[in-house]
Amino acid sequence: MLLWPFLTLLFPLSRALEWTDIIGLRDKDGIIEVTESNYQTLSKGIRNFYSVLYLTASKPNSEGVYCDICDQFEANVRKTSAAILEQVSFEVSTEIFFFKLDVSEVPSLLKEMPLKAIPHLLVYPPSPNDDNFAWHSNQFYQYQIGKHSVEDPVHFADFLAKIFNVFIRIKPDFNYEEFLQYFILCLVIFFVFKKKVLPLIPHKARFFSMLFSLSLILLSITGFKFTQINGIPLLAKDKDGNIMFFSGGMGWQFGIEIFTVSAMYLVMGGCCVGMILLSQCSKLNSNVTNFATLALVGILTYMFAYFLSCFKIKNPGYPYTF
Structure with missing residues (x-):
């Protein structure tokens, strides 16, 4: 019995998963790919960081149905992860780790955590004192993935920002189609104003002076x-x-x-x-x-x-x- 404390020091029951063990697994966007070979290592163990787990599927389910929004939402996850790496300090970035798990390639998860739908986004808080931490059994925050969340990456970033208590700024993608629509609309308005409206204004200097003054008044009040x-x-x-x-x-x-x-x-x-x-x-x-x-x-x-x-x-x- 006296040897038991020494044995637990030599052979700990649950090894802590430190950020130094996995930080080298991050890709350029800060995502760690979970595979069948590293699943047991990454999914279990004491940890002092947040684990953001994105569950996706690259192959159809048993009914032959593909996940339509998995790739679309993954773009939002990658954009948010990259923004955190770019905007927060190194100390804070080592407190937040993103994981991507393709259930088509990692059957071990499905054995431990039966899923009825894909995709899922789960956030596990740090568990410094939980010897039995595991993705399939511990409590988590869940983000509801739908059409709106896929189209609006800011909504997902805001969800994480409230949990992590950090500021995340998402840079929107340049929408060429939207730019073309606004460009054509502004061009039409400018043409109509120049050719049709401007000739009807007799005192242009006074008119634009009044317009400028009115704009300043409106901005002020x-x-x-x-x-x-x-x-x-x-x-x-x-x-x-x-x-x-x-x-x-x-x-x-x-x-x-x-x-x-x-x-x-x-x-x-x-x-x-x-x-x-x-x-x-x-x-x-x-x-x-x-x-x-x-x-x-x-x-x-x-x-x-x-x-x-x-x-x-x-x-x-x-x-x-x-």
């Missing part, structure tokens, strides 16, 4: 400097992945609010100016003038009601708050 100083992103999404146009509370705002509020101000201001100009126009028939005025009043009323509904998102108690 809609909080552009606030978002710039605080580094607030243009778009934010809720837990369901939907864009949030207005933040709750009067002390904060998203970047998109600058443009939405500016658009509402422009429409309401345009309606007021339009009614003034209609009252001074003697060339139009009175019935046309009355109809146009009523239309502008209706638009102004609707826009003001819409503006109030947006304002109540930020201040739900309006107008009864003190």
Whole structure:
């Protein structure tokens, strides 16, 4: 019995898996390929780092069905792993390891962890005191992989950033098709403005001076400097992945609010100016003038009601708050 402590020192029950043992297995994106030969070594053992395990399949299942989104989501995993290696310090990067396991090539996993669907993304927290740690038995965080998560790599990166408590910036891929669409649209708008609209403006210098001044006023009253100083992103999404146009509370705002509020101000201001100009126009028939005025009043009323509904998102108690 007295020899037992010495025997456990010489022959430990569970060997700790250190980052120095596996860091050389990382590929250029920071992914470690799990094979049948190294599965037992990588899947078990005490560890002081996070294990991000991506389960995929390169071959069809027993029913002959291929995994359609496996390769697509793997691109997001690789992009996020590469971003962590590039952006965080070496000390932090050794606390997070990404593993890719192809169940078609590693049958040992399926014997220990029966799976009904592929792909899966599992995150195992560090287990410095767990002698029996194993992928098939320990608790994990699971990321729900779907169509939205495949199309939006930022959503997956945000999931990991909250777990690791780090900042991850994902560089979007250059979309040539989207660029071509916007280029053609801007080209058409520029051509129409130059050929059709610009000749109708008699005093161009005064017009563009007024336009510039109006732009500065809108930027000032809609909080552009606030978002710039605080580094607030243009778009934010809720837990369901939907864009949030207005933040709750009067002390904060998203970047998109600058443009939405500016658009509402422009429409309401345009309606007021339009009614003034209609009252001074003697060339139009009175019935046309009355109809146009009523239309502008209706638009102004609707826009003001819409503006109030947006304002109540930020201040739900309006107008009864003190």
